[in-house]
Amino acid sequence: MTETLLSSASKEVRIGFDRPFVIIGERINPTGRKILAEEMSKGDFSRVEADAIAQVEAGAHMLDVNAGIPLADEPAILAEAVKLVQSVTDVPLSIDSSIVAALESGLSVYQGKALVNSVTGEEERLELVLPLVAKYGAAVVAISNDETGISEDPDQRFAVAKKIVERAADYGIPREDIVVDPLVMPIGAINSAGKQVMHIVRRLREELKVNTTCGGSNVSFGLPNRNGINSAFLTMAIASGMTSAITSPLQAEVIQAVMGADVMMGHDPDCANWIRKYREPSADGETRGRRGSKRRRPA
């Protein structure tokens, strides 16, 4: 029963085989968000703050923080963003960069045990990122591609994940601190992408005994009604044993799919979370138990 423990200064989250699915909010990422990129590079973190709070209110259990802005001082900006997000929310963070100095900068100011996003199976990345993960006692997202690119064969991607787990062990990082992203292909391009994910997630869970994560929306690239495809994908991935995803909790359909899948997996005892979220409004129109929408009457 593998469990990956992540923490902030005051809160723990466990990603695990027999636990509710963990949603890692993806919104704090300037890639493709021009206004956010401009604001962050100028030191304006107001949108980061708003995105952090909104995602946690919508149901995110963790938040991914990325500061990838071309030509900007990414290490400094990522550290600022991490500090800011930790000051306004209490969920653990995923510190997300392709620049090792930025990962270190984010880790150096982080309070708790972070998730480093990410390492690949490329030799150079393994040698740079794994020591950092070990030094800060963090967990890490392991992306199953290497120098040869992304294999279309899921068993080849499994082999890359296995290599990363073995190399991490050399650095004293246990398998429970590795969360594998098996890489989900767009199903509009590769018809077998869904079955591939179910196959590799089962192997990762049963043979390699590691937790798993994924980008929750790559699969629907190029298709209409992407939330519909993303919901079907997440539900099926959870049925196959996927334990977390980096996705947008601001999509009500995504939250519903994940919460419904938790119910079906037996990970929401007495359907308590489901009932709290979706029970009917009472007669006076008050919606009880919806986070962020409960109206209180003055005493």
Place this chain on the structure above:
Amino acid sequence: MTETLLSSASKEVRIGFDRPFVIIGERINPTGRKILAEEMSKGDFSRVEADAIAQVEAGAHMLDVNAGIPLADEPAILAEAVKLVQSVTDVPLSIDSSIVAALESGLSVYQGKALVNSVTGEEERLELVLPLVAKYGAAVVAISNDETGISEDPDQRFAVAKKIVERAADYGIPREDIVVDPLVMPIGAINSAGKQVMHIVRRLREELKVNTTCGGSNVSFGLPNRNGINSAFLTMAIASGMTSAITSPLQAEVIQAVMGADVMMGHDPDCANWIRKYREPSADGETRGRRGSKRRRPA
């Protein structure tokens, strides 16, 4: 690769392991529909006709027809309903009754190869229903309970299904003409109901090599936002190998869940059905390809 062939006078439908999921519309059923029951017992089938057309337009591949009205002449009413539905739609039908004389009456007027709904593992039912199925060359829904009731142990329910398949063989009915309903428990009462279904559906497919069906909404009994739970359930059941369900195609969320699951299973090549259903309206506001909502301009 088990396939169950059903037909009307002019159309074939195949339920199969490597085929899109088959939706059997559940609406033509007076149980709990007081107005429909009154109308049907008076010989007014206008609502049956409207329900038949609406369900096929919404995406049903087959229709279930039930005429279970207390104190009414069910054999006569069921035969009338079957004839009427076959006159306004071309999909194959599931002829649904707990009264053997009504099943026979429906079968006697049916054009094509019908699905008989249903037989259980009870000795008396096996001896009455299986000869009828054989006589009319029909297929049959096999419900996995017997004289001892519904076992809470899914492996016990599997054993009942196996017994029905064996008994059917004695009557010359091949396993591909048996569609097993493994009986889905309400998840609000039995927390493991979802995992039970995934387990038994896999066994039915891999060991008994039969197609499967279920009531698509029992699972959410007593819970709020039932469509949300039903969607998660259907998606997970399809991921486990379920091949059909008796459910309401009039719920847009149910259709979306099934079509999304077909995409993820690789059963919608090039996502063609998905794209046809969900593509964006064109600039002039016309929604292309949505059945029943396409507006045509006068020539």
